[in-house]
Amino acid sequence: MTILATLKISETNLDELATRSGAIAIFVTPEGKLDTAARKLNSLSKKVIMRLVESAQFEKVKTGDAISLTFPAGIAAAKVIVVKLGRRPSVYDARKAGASIAKVRGQEDVLILGGHIGRMEDVAIGVALRSYTFTPHKTGDKDALGKIEVMVAAPDDLKAVADVAMAVAQGVIFTRDLTNEPANILTTTEFSDRLVELESLGMKVEVLEEDALENLGMGSLLCVGLGSASPSKVVVMQWNGGGDESPFALVGKGVVFDTGGISLKSAGGMEDMTMDMGGAGVVAGVMKTLALRKAKTNVVGLVGLVENMPSDRATRPGDVVTSMKGDTIEVINTDAEGRLVLADVVWYAQERFKPTGLINLATLTGAVIVALGHENAGVFSNNDELTKDFMKAAAAEGEGAWRMPMSAAYDAALKSRIADMKNVGGRDAGAIIAAQFIKRFIKDDMPWIHLDIAGVASVKSETALAPVGATGWGVMALNRLITNCYEK
Numbered sequence: 001m002t003i004l005a006t007l008k009i010s011e012t013n014l015d016e017l018a019t020r021s022g023a024i025a026i027f028v029t030p031e032g033k034l035d036t037a038a039r040k041l042n043s044l045s046k047k048v049i050m051r052l053v054e055s056a057q058f059e060k061v062k063t064g065d066a067i068s069l070t071f072p073a074g075i076a077a078a079k080v081i082v083v084k085l086g087r088r089p090s091v092y093d094a095r096k097a098g099a100s101i102a103k104v105r106g107q108e109d110v111l112i113l114g115g116h117i118g119r120m121e122d123v124a125i126g127v128a129l130r131s132y133t134f135t136p137h138k139t140g141d142k143d144a145l146g147k148i149e150v151m152v153a154a155p156d157d158l159k160a161v162a163d164v165a166m167a168v169a170q171g172v173i174f175t176r177d178l179t180n181e182p183a184n185i186l187t188t189t190e191f192s193d194r195l196v197e198l199e200s201l202g203m204k205v206e207v208l209e210e211d212a213l214e215n216l217g218m219g220s221l222l223c224v225g226l227g228s229a230s231p232s233k234v235v236v237m238q239w240n241g242g243g244d245e246s247p248f249a250l251v252g253k254g255v256v257f258d259t260g261g262i263s264l265k266s267a268g269g270m271e272d273m274t275m276d277m278g279g280a281g282v283v284a285g286v287m288k289t290l291a292l293r294k295a296k297t298n299v300v301g302l303v304g305l306v307e308n309m310p311s312d313r314a315t316r317p318g319d320v321v322t323s324m325k326g327d328t329i330e331v332i333n334t335d336a337e338g339r340l341v342l343a344d345v346v347w348y349a350q351e352r353f354k355p356t357g358l359i360n361l362a363t364l365t366g367a368v369i370v371a372l373g374h375e376n377a378g379v380f381s382n383n384d385e386l387t388k389d390f391m392k393a394a395a396a397e398g399e400g401a402w403r404m405p406m407s408a409a410y411d412a413a414l415k416s417r418i419a420d421m422k423n424v425g426g427r428d429a430g431a432i433i434a435a436q437f438i439k440r441f442i443k444d445d446m447p448w449i450h451l452d453i454a455g456v457a458s459v460k461s462e463t464a465l466a467p468v469g470a471t472g473w474g475v476m477a478l479n480r481l482i483t484n485c486y487e488k
């Protein structure tokens with residue numbers, strides 16, 4: 001597990017600047033203004049900071065970007081990181097500034113001189129998220145990341161919001177760790193074990209094993225894991241911080257590895273299917289954040305954990321299975337397995353918890369990547385108001401999301417000759433048809449969003465706040481949605 005460095009918050013103390021080791025980050029406004037601490041550092045270091053600030057090079061630096069000065073004279077610090085940032089930055093710019101600091105600080109301790117600049121909690125989120133690397137399987141140099149300290153004029157104000165900010169960062173990092181983990185390590189059992197550990201934060205966690213799933217009639221979910229040695233499971237996480245009101249429900253696709261099954265995928269890039277549990281990873285991350293910040297709300301998180309493997313016991317193309325809802329499904333393509341998992345888990349979530357709304361997340365289709373690339377998740381919904389609230393939350397967090405159409409016209413593609421439906425349509429509109437499939441398992445009046453995160457859960461080039469690999473996309477947006485709309 002990646003441990004987040006603790007964030008220390010202290011009152012600005014000019015006497016410490018000369019002797020601090022590691023890196024020191026300062027902020028310069030676009031107009032070239034330095035605060036008291038930065039000015040002190042400038043005079044200690046023979047005005048090297050002002051030389052940079054007055055240079056043509058600094059003029060070209062964008063808001064939130066940084067330049068680092070190495071081994072400046074006159075101070076003990078090995079680096080001064082000069083960040084361009086206004087006094088009242090947007091959430092996005094503040095986090096970008098934090099990410100810029102993270103990129104140049106290396107493993108070193110970093111002291112951030114926040115002075116009177118706002119949103120230092122978001123700068124801290126940026127540092128924490130962009131400092132992340134996934135190292136459990138590297139045997140070589142594994143130095144722990146250095147400490148983060150922020151010095152500000154009013155430390156108590158910052159302390160009040162920093163705990164929530166770090167709860168968010170820890171949720172994102174939990175998601176990334178799960179999503180980056182290879183499938184021989186993160187089996188269905190290892191995944192559920194890691195979720196059970198959330199009990200130490202006051203969460204109620206139940207693991208439903210195969211016999212329980214059989215008794216519930218989850219023939220759709222269970223058919224996916226038949227070919228695997230790892231047992232299928234559903235894990236139910238309940239955060240009850242809101243009294244006896246009905247919960248909001250989050251549901252995640254947790255395919256720990258997707259070979260395609262008998263409809264085997266081609267070899268190229270198949271290793272990426274280790275992240276096919278990314279939806280479940282996001283649900284786990286949000287639940288962790290809610291527990292860490294002791295959210296005053298009820299949220300239930302459910303994940304369907306299975307492995308999609310070919311074997312003599314695996315589901316065959318043409319097999320017909322019966323879902324918990326009772327509808328029968330002809331499995332035309334065993335590689336369209338995510339929807340089979342979600343069908344039963346969303347139905348169970350609605351039957352058992354009567355939630356006020358339900359959002360499911362899944363790395364569901366390659367088609368959504370064709371449509372939206374890696375910038376936006378696909379948003380599919382039966383409810384304009386919930387969608388509006390979610391889109392607002394996602395935009396505020398800088399997590400790309402784009403609403404896609406749904407309509408009954410697409411349902412014709414799912415007609416089966418011998419069962420109530422088949423699990424794939426044609427090649428066209430693949431992401432929409434997958435959403436139409438899930439919608440059949442959503443009750444008519446249930447506010448619902450399906451997020452297809454195949455393009456955003458894990459990326460091949462770095463994003464603003466994440467290195468290559470798992471991003472944790474969605475944890476921040478969902479946490480904000482819950483804060484804004486479902487919390488007292």
Ligand code: BES
Pocket residue numbers: 258260276333335336337338363364365366367424425430454455
């Ligand atoms: N897990 C994949 C979708 C996926 C593809 C996620 C690429 C991330 C990157 C999903 O289970 C799948 O195989 N979908 C098929 C559906 C098809 C058989 C209808 C696909 O998208 O090709």
Ligand code: MN
Pocket residue numbers: 258260334335336337338
């Ligand atoms: Mn698949």
Ligand code: ZN
Pocket residue numbers: 255258276335337338363364
């Ligand atoms: Zn899959």
